Amino acid sequence: MAQTHGLLWALFFVYIITFTVFPAVTFDANLKMLDGVSNAASWFVLMMNTIFSIFDTVGRKLGGMKFFDLSPTSVKVLSAARLIFVATFYLVAF
Numbered sequence: 205m206a207q208t209h210g211l212l213w214a215l216f217f218v219y220i221i222t223f224t225v226f227p228a229v230t231f232d233a234n235l236k237m238l239d240g241v242s243n244a245a246s247w248f249v250l251m252m253n254t255i256f257s258i259f260d261t262v263g264r265k266l267g268g269m270k271f272f273d274l275s276p277t278s279v280k281v282l283s284a285a286r287l288i289f290v291a292t293f294y295l296v297a298f
Contacts, residue, residue, distance in 0.1 A: 209276040214283035221286040225293035 238244040266272055274282075 211276055211279055214280050218283050218286055221289055225289050 238247055241247060
């Protein structure tokens, strides 16, 4: 475990935060362009999942490139910054 310098825990933390407060699942919203469409809520969730998947793929690709090579401390700090998602989720949802 010492070889990873806690990066596996940081990765686990990022996934838990991301999927806990994922807007398409937890937020009751809609898009104006879907007004009048049957199953608008289902289309909203599908669109949000698609957008998330596209940017998740782009982020993973960029994260694997050499110029994004960060120190383990930087990765842990950026992982902890994901707590901002929890705070903004509660501000919006409640």
